[in-house]
Amino acid sequence: MPIVNIEKDLDHHSLTVVARYDAPVERVWQLYADPRQMERIWGPPSWPATVKEHDLTPGGRVVYVMTGPDGTQAGGYWEVVEVEAPRRFVVLDGFADAEGNPNPDLPMTRMELELTAGDDGTTMTITSTYDSAEALQQVLEMGMEEGLREAMGQIDALLAEG
């Protein structure tokens, strides 16, 4: 299991995930820098993502649409704030319609990814921060429930396997 630590900070409405990978920093960076690879990791299991626009440079935008098992589409977009390839980026992740048009009325998540080289691999730290507990709740209610149940099911299955 690559996850090293997960920390939830209720006061700051943030989640920090630390994971370790047996791959060099440049390789892990490609998972986000290459839209085709990002498609393979971003959506929940049966909500695959299609990346429609991908400009991972400061001021740039990344637009994606996820398609559910019943054909329902949920879009999202990143407003790219900071990029220091290949080790760090900061984006604001928001909701979009099925065509990828941003919905500015819904809250955005600030997501910061940082990669550091270790002795024989890469440590990734991802921090997601919401403006408020209400924003966090709204984001949750807006979607992902399906994917979430599925992800939980997968974890249960893993645990059952021991």
Next chain:
Amino acid sequence: MVVGSPAPSDRTDEVFRALADATRRDIVRTVLTEECSVSALARRYPMSVTAVQKHVAVLERAGLVSRRRCGRESLVRGDVEALARARRALDALEEIWRHRVEQMDRVLAEDP
């Protein structure tokens, strides 16, 4: 391994345990309406600052109140519903990231 995130059932137990004590229930009610220092809380009850601190620590572990430092004072405030909502939402977000982290590992293994 995951540090600092017990199973949801453990957390519910913690909330119930925390609220099983009359003083702690009263502390939650007090700090829900206004942020209060530990020493101010101690003046309200016939007990030492240390004893109040212990109660606050139990409430804090259960996620019912939060504490912040302000100079030499430790200020306590509670927002049960907001905290509960935030916790549920963060739990959900955690699952999304758990999946994503695993998926990243899979892609790296398939396509080194």
